[in-house]
Amino acid sequence: MDKNLKEQFTGVIEFTPPLYKQRYQFIKDLVGKYKPKKVADIGCADCTLLWMLKFCSCIEVLAGVDICLSVMKKKMHMLGPLPVDYLRPSARSLTVTLHQGSVAQKDPCMLGFDLVTCIELIEHLEEPELQKFPEVVFGFMAPSIVVISTPNSEFNPLLPGVTSFRHPDHKFEWNRVQFQSWALEIARDYDYSVEFTGVGEPPTGMEDVGFCTQIGVFIRKNPQTSEFTQSDKTTEAVYKMVFKAVYPSLKDEKYLQNAVVSEVIFTAQSITQSLLDRSVSEHGECSERKSKCQPSMNRFSEDLGKLVVEKSKEAFVNGNVVYIPLTTIFSFPRVNQLCATFEKLCKLISGKVTLNSDGSAVMFNTEHENKEN
Ligand code: SAM
Numbered sequence: 434m435d436k437n438l439k440e441q442f443t444g445v446i447e448f449t450p451p452l453y454k455q456r457y458q459f460i461k462d463l464v465g466k467y468k469p470k471k472v473a474d475i476g477c478a479d480c481t482l483l484w485m486l487k488f489c490s491c492i493e494v495l496a497g498v499d500i501c502l503s504v505m506k507k508k509m510h511m512l513g514p515l516p517v518d519y520l521r522p523s524a525r526s527l528t529v530t531l532h533q534g535s536v537a538q539k540d541p542c543m544l545g546f547d548l549v550t551c552i553e554l555i556e557h558l559e560e561p562e563l564q565k566f567p568e569v570v571f572g573f574m575a576p577s578i579v580v581i582s583t584p585n586s587e588f589n590p591l592l593p594g595v596t597s598f599r600h601p602d603h604k605f606e607w608n609r610v611q612f613q614s615w616a617l618e619i620a621r622d623y624d625y626s627v628e629f630t631g632v633g634e635p636p637t638g639m640e641d642v643g644f645c646t647q648i649g650v651f652i653r654k655n656p657q658t659s660e661f662t663q664s665d666k667t668t669e670a671v672y673k674m675v676f677k678a679v680y681p682s683l684k685d686e687k688y689l690q691n692a693v694v695s696e697v698i699f700t701a702q703s704i705t706q707s708l709l710d711r712s713v714s715e716h717g718e719c720s721e722r723k724s725k726c727q728p729s730m731n732r733f734s735e736d737l738g739k740l741v742v743e744k745s746k747e748a749f750v751n752g753n754v755v756y757i758p759l760t761t762i763f764s765f766p767r768v769n770q771l772c773a774t775f776e777k778l779c780k781l782i783s784g785k786v787t788l789n790s791d792g793s794a795v796m797f798n799t800e801h802e803n804k805e806n
Contacts, residue, residue: 446593446645452632456648457485457552464489464491465489467577468491471496471545472546473543475499475570476553477498477531480509480512483512484511487529496543497532498531498532518681519681521692522680522683523680523682530677534671536565537558538672541668542674547578551570552582556598571622575623578653580650583607583647584599585647588644613629616651625653626654627649629649631644697778698786700767702797704757708750753799753800754796755796759775779792
């Protein structure tokens with residue numbers, strides 16, 4: 434059968450996008466569908482999948498596990514926050530950790546995940562590790578969803594240069610019946626449903642071989658009463674944490690305060706600037722007699738004062754100072770979105786932004802502004 438297949442097929446297999454990207458995209462699509470908050474990738478190797486997943490806004494906890502520290506180290510720096518993450522902290526929290534350890538061992542840091550991915554992992558496991566795999570992943574970790582991918586050996590005759598296994602470290606490669614019977618037994622034992630699919634379409638006319646990568650998606654049938662079950666699973670820590678990054682988030686009061694103060698100052702500046710612009714345009718005739726009419730800041734403020742009182746009734750001017758009511762600032766969408774309540778706005782800017790004596794308005798010195806410009 435294999436020999437015939439090879440003889441029938443004379444083309445060159447080229448996957449577009451490459452097969453590994455199709456596998457990662459499959460996981461990203463699954464994340465888009467189920468929106469898991471906590472995702473662990475076992476056999477994460479150089480952390481490429483984890484790096485792609487950190488951009489999925491539903492994910493708040495990302496963990497990678499691999500037995501090999503050197504492979505994880507290669508690109509682990511990519512998992513840390515960038516300067517832009519500090520400049521504009523995200524609304525979600527995100528913690529990324531990497532652990533050196535084996536999927537054949539239980540560790541408490543692997544509890545509480547919604548999705549566990551094992552991409553091209555199982556074929557690298559020695560027999561005793563493969564024996565322990567179901568108990569660790571499905572019995573102990575017991576996430577809502579497990580995704581397992583592995584090569585489909587039926588596709589191998591179509592791959593150039595593959596005589597036995599696709600990679601020298603593979604301990605086995607299964608056909609679809611072998612993979613599916615193994616997966617169905619696990620699903621039955623641990624009360625999951627499983628669906629089979631794959632990535633890497635076979636060439637036209639060769640559809641019988643199935644996908645190049647076969648995938649099982651396991652969904653836990655019964656939602657776990659997590660806290661009880663988690664605390665039930667006491668076990669000693671055996672994994673070694675080798676990386677941890679906590680991303681700046683607006684859920685952290687410190688970053689929220691910075692963001693609100695910046696936004697309030699920016700809003701106050703914008704309001705002041707638009708008042709100044711309006712004042713200039715309404716006194717445009719002055720520009721023809723510029724030398725005589727160049728307004729001093731006091732004169733300017735006087736004009737501005739009239740203008741504001743007449744036209745807006747919101748902000749007002751006293752001398753060189755523009756007073757912008759906090760209620761006006763709170764009505765700006767970004768400020769409103771950040772603070773949610775007016776009380777929260779007052780609390781967050783207290784002591785950080787100059788306010789008038791009763792704390793109802795932001796004071797903005799136009800003289801200072803003018804000099805800086
Ligand atoms: N999942 C990655 C991907 O799709 O790009 C890479 C998979 S790589 C082919 C297999 C990985 O499994 C290797 O990085 C290897 O170190 C890791 N591995 C092998 N045995 C393991 C074990 N017992 N526990 C955890 N990881 C293991």
